[in-house]
Amino acid sequence: MSEFDQELDARGLNCPLPILRAKKALNGLSGGQILKIVATDPGSVKDFEAFANQTGNELLESSEQNGEFHFKLKKSA
């Protein structure tokens, strides 16, 4: 269920930092590995969707938990 290879804490960061940090973290992963991101920027919900659509990294999860936004990105092969 809560399977991921790396977790990125993007709490308190505003646009475009959550995306930039996520991109950097993904660079360190290999294809198929999963990056979990926790953010507080409400704009990141749409932005991670758009990031996934444009980069081919799959957005496995996007959810809100206790006012925080959780994402899981699977790095494209």
Place this chain on the structure above:
Amino acid sequence: MTEKKLTIIATKGTLDWAYPPFILASTAAALGYQTTIFFTFYGLQLLRRDLNLKVSPLGNPGMPMPMGMDKWFPVLGTTIPGMQAVMTSMMKRKIKSKGVASIDNLRSLCIDAEVRLIGCQMTIDLFDMKRSDFIDEIEIGGAATYFQYAGESDISLFI
């Protein structure tokens, strides 16, 4: 996916207007765009080694001011000496407290992401600037250099 290309012309040298080019360029780079920013006129201030960007309420009726000052403050008030410094330090505090990146930080992220930064030669001559005023990571070029990249780009923005 073939690599998309973005070029931006950055013409403004204030703290607020420093954001759009660097935010868009760093994000585009993260999305896989090959990105170029051409800095001309006041935009050159964004490439200085020592960034000292300011924001001014002067001639900017759209700028929100604290405590509703923009509602009742006379336009002339924005010309008071020191007002620019006050607004700049308030803006910097706000930037920090809202988790917005500093320009220095965004610029470094652009450099790390291999965004091409081009400084306008003519502007450097015009304002008697020196190459050593600017960070090492830039190229110097002119309008033709800009078009070399703009001509084959998918998106071009003038900021």
